[in-house]
Amino acid sequence: MKKKLIATLTALTLVLGLTSCATETKDQGVTTKTPVVETFAAEYEMKGTTSAGKPKNDTFIFEGTTEDGVITELNFDIIRNKGTEGEYSKKDIMGYQMNVSDVQIEKVGEDYKLTKLSAAGYDDAFEGGQYMVTASADVITDTTTFKDLTFINLATQAELEFDKAIAAYKYVAVEAGIEDLNEETLVKDIISKHELYKDGSFVEGVNRISFAGYNGGRSYGEQIDAIATHILNEKMTLEEVYEMFKTVNQMDQPIADRDVVSGATISFVGDFQRMVYVAINGELFEGVVTHTITDGNTKVEVVTQGYGGEVETHVTFDGEGKITEIAIRDAQETPEIGGVLTAENSEFINSLIEGQDKIDDVEVVSGATKTSEALVKAVKLATEYYKGL
Structure with a gap:
């Protein structure tokens, strides 16, 4: 889902504290240097509306520790609607729909109903690339095949063409160990990954999984964690992170080219960059x-x-x-x-x-x-x- 950001900084806290100073000590002729350790903590809130026209705000949390300028500890999170009843972390797989799939199974009398088999992600088969689709079947059995389902494009509420259904669900299928999704693929084999088909029987309930989408990126939260891991593994400074957010994974770069940060294909729009600017400078970005x-x-x-x-x-x-x-x-x-x-x-x-x-x-x-x-x-x-x- 594309998000519409109204670029307003409404809340900001910054802590930059020197917790130890560089010192040199000598012991039997050996000089030991104690690193300079600093802490940083920036909280940056962007208000606006979702692409569906609903109000939202995203609070970017970027805090951690540096040693001699290199980031050694990092907590990076994005909180939607912080301080409200609807608050959730975009790292929570149940909170934000990107490269995730939901399944809902209901028992109706002696039969089972597939109420929902959804997928949200990106594929070139869709206009604009992004998609949110769902599938259903009034009755589902061990022999129900993929072609037996009814597919809906949630963006338009119109029935989805079968070739686009294949394009959307192929990533979910691979997650379930199915390399070739086709008309005859058994639905039970797909939803077994959701653990709603076990031991030869359907299971009533709802469950969500993440999957590796186009070019490898998984759920939004897993991609945020991949960014944090990249920063730590590459021993980056705050200034280097700022430059990365400014030049890598931009909106005008095709997703297939967004491979500098392994496991993260989300675009680094201006809020990522300005979040780190605040952490570095302690002032609003211009x-x-x-x-x-x-x-x-x-x-x-x-x-x-x-x-x-x-x-x-x-x-x-x-x-x-x-x-x-x-x-x-x-x-x-x-x-x-x-x-x-x-x-x-x-x-x-x-x-x-x-x-x-x-x-x-x-x-x-x-x-x-x-x-x-x-x-x-x-x-x-x-x-x-x-x-x-």
Whole structure:
């Protein structure tokens, strides 16, 4: 499921403490150096809505210990809806649907019903790559085959074509030891991995498993753990982690190319990068996040600080270096004040495009000073960055 992020930093705690200083001691002519040990702890909250339009917030937890700058201990977690009744960790396999499969079996009289056999993951067979599908059967027996199921695309609520069903469930099948998923594959052999078919009989209940998806990444939580393991195994510094989140696994990189961090194909969008920035600097992030080039146009993604938090601005340059579009991807400015400036094709945004050659002469808006200053700064940062490409 693609997530829509409204880039607003609403909560931040930072602890950077020196727990020991480098010292040298001599014993019988042998000099021993005690490493510099530091602790770091950043908590970074992003508010917004899911792709289904439901409110959400993600709190990024990044804390640990360094010795002589190298990270030796690390706790990396993402908490959805922290502090609310619906709080859960995205590392919890039951909390976030990525490369997971659910099965629900019900007993109806003397028969068993397959209420749900779902799969959520990524495959090129689907538009946009990501998919969430489910299958069912009113009656399921030892001889029920894969072709006997009814398949639904949860994104459209429409019946799913059989070839796409094969594409979606082949990863679940491999997890169950089935290398060639086809029409005649027995459903009981697939759900045996979910432990809802045991000892020659179906089992009433619900269970979820994770599976190795496209290019190897497993559930979201397993991928977060893979990132943490990579950081520790590579003996990385905070600065190196920041650079990794800035350059590796970007949205414009095909998933098949996201193999620098073994076991993690999730995209490192700006929140990963800014989380580590906070841990390093102890302050809110402002600057260019990334850029993309499409049909000769360069779009620069910039983050500045407005009245309500982060303002994420996309500034597009044509082949001649002229700004042709300024779009605010997400902002949490006051709707009747700063929100008027950040609205699509607002008068202020148009004034920035028209006045791009004399950006310092663009007047800030009285009553929305911080918002207008954030947008002016975004244009300046994007222009400087574009000229340096």
